[in-house]
Amino acid sequence: MNEMNIRTGSWIIAMMIVISAAHLARAAITVDAHYRLGENDPGAAAGTAGQNPTLDSNGAFPLSIGTGSPSNITATSSSAIQRTGSTLAMTFTNGSYYVTNAALSTLNDNIGLEAWFRPDTTNGSQIIAANGGIGNAFGLWLQNGVIKGYNESGYTANSGITLATDTWYHAAFVVTNGVGCIYVNGARMGSTGFYTPPVPSGAFTIGAYKLTGDAPFSGAVDEVRLFHFNAGEFHLTDLLHGTVPSTQPFYTDTVLADNPVVYLPMGELDGPGLFDLVSAGQTDRFGTYRRGGSTAGSVQRFDPVATNGPGPATFLGFEVGNQASYFNGDRSGANAGATTDWAAFTSPTLGTDYSVEFWFLSKRSAAIDNITGYMLGRGTTDYDVLGIGGTYNGAPLTGSQGKLFAYCSGGQAVVGTTSLALDTWYHAVFVRSGTTGSLYLNGALENSGTMSVSADSDLFTFGNRSNDHAWSFQGSLDEVAIYDGTLTPSQVLAHYEQAVQGLIPDGTVVTIR
DSSP states (O other): OOOEEOOOOOOGGGGTTOOOTTOOOOOOOEEEEEEEEEEESSOTEEESSOOOOOOOOTTSSEEEEEESEEEEEEEHHHHOOOOHHOOOEEEEOTTTTEEEEEEOOOOOSEEEHHHEEESSOOOOOEEEEEOOTTTOOOOOOOTEEEEEEEEEEEEEEEEEEEOOOTTOEEEEEETTTTTTEEETTTEEEEEEEEHHHHOOSSOEEEEEEETTSSSSOOOEEEEEEEEETTTOOOOOOGGGGGGGOOOSHHHHHHHTTTOEEEEEOOSSSSEEEOSSSSTTTTTTEEEEEEEEEESSSGGGEEOOEEOSSSTTTTTTTSSSTOEEEEOOOOSTTTTTTTTEEEEEEEEEEEEEEEEEEEEEESSTTTSSSSSEEEEEESSSEEEEEEEEOSSSOOSTTTOOTEEEEEEEESEEEEEOOOOOOTTTOOOEEEETTEEEEEETTTEEEEEEEEESSSOOSOEEEEESSSTOOOOOOOEEEEEEEESOOOOOOOHHHHHHHHHHHOOTTOOOOOOOO
């Protein structure tokens, strides 16, 4: 399906790449080269042969034509127009391609390559762009209509999507901490798992592969960009497709303005670790995604499945393409729990008074088990945990089936009042003030009560219970914020209202596919 656009307010090209400075509370990527494929080339015009050489944005790495004659066109992607102000693209046919005589970068980790493209055919192998040559190429590959991130050491990140001809797409292949991920139209679609890619050498090419022009691309290409970044500092909004124009704060900005000690986006920042946005570029704190047993020595680290998080269709204060981490809640068979997904993160030192805020979506029926699932917890011997009630109806969880609850090792629980629906995003906040625990759901206070014993450590787990890793959660978690102190009711409400009622400013374009 061709891209459709819903525009709000007046649209001005100059506003299309404005991003809230507060939202970019992390180090920027470093762009090695950005080929606009027309706009940087003096004399370029639609319907004429592409300029030789074609220039990158800073003029440092001009590309000469390897063979044939690529042409400039004005039929560019609507999303490229909106996000970059693109006015020209370039067509490649019959093996025509642009090439340098050397790879643009020798980095083999914490790197990315992105481009817009429109295929004329989906047959065979076609290279859209690649950095490197024989045995070490890193690039974007279209194989029989499926877009993939390609590394010639034998690893590919498969999007699983068969593309249509005569349709514009944006694709990116990003390697972060040894995990390669493919993104299509701003959404993460596939991952390689762990590998060590070879060091690129040889040529950088657009529209083909290697100096010999192998696997030529047939179609149009636009806005090709190679970039790198420090470990843990890549975010979806770093992609050209991810730049959402805004003069108003996002939900993320509103949360960060209230000074959490930890903020875990859980989905956008790739690789095996939970990345803390608060510490970005300072100490770069990480947690670990885990699969299986309860201790670090008995688990397999894994790359979590990214799912759609709260987004502008319902929560206007979130970015287009916001993602979350999925936890599989495995309880099946004799090995129940052996392949359960969970995560662990040690917070900076917290006091007795603290708050934790997050979004969740449950996929498990509340009529199956005693406890439907624990979503997160703090502490080990003494602990606070938050979960969703199941079939167990005894004290202190009487009447908790399908409802949010908080429980502590002192034996007391605070049970919410709302029956939770499946496949629905909710905003939850737990506030502990001394021996009182309070639960908020979607900005409103659900219940408060006595919780006599406080957690004994700052170890947080996600996807199961912190003391024994039992009753795993099946569903998605997103946007976890931890505060050293108590959020006020007005702060809780303001955060939720920003998500629900955050106005889309003039100039924002929401893309529907």
